[in-house]
Amino acid sequence: MSGSKPAGRPASFALLFGLLALLAIPAAVAVAEYRPDVEILDALIVAVPAAFVLGLIAVALLRGGRYRVERSVRRAGDSLARTARVVAWSGVYVAVPGGLALAFYGVLRASS
16 A cells, blocks of 8 residues: 555656646736736746746656656556656647747847
C-alpha cells in the first residue's frame, strides 16, 4: 500500500503542472478579453514563458515519477504517469509555437 503513494505523487504533481502549462495561454487570453486594462499582447508576453516554464517543471517531475514507477514491483501509478507525460509534453508543445509567434511578431514590429 505504501509503495503506490510515492510512485504516484511526482506523477500527480507533473499532471498538475502540465495542466497549468496548458491552461496558461487560454487563461491569459480570457483575462485580456474580460479586463479592459490588459492588452492581449501583454498578457501573452507573460503567459507564454510561464507556460513553457510550467511545462518544463512538469517534465522534470515526470522523470522522477517514471523512475519510481519503473522501480516498483506492482508498477503502481503507471497509467497516471502516462497521462502526466502526455499532458506535460503538451504544455511544452503549446508554449513553443506561442514563443515563436511572439518572436516573429517582435521581428516584424522591429522591421517596420
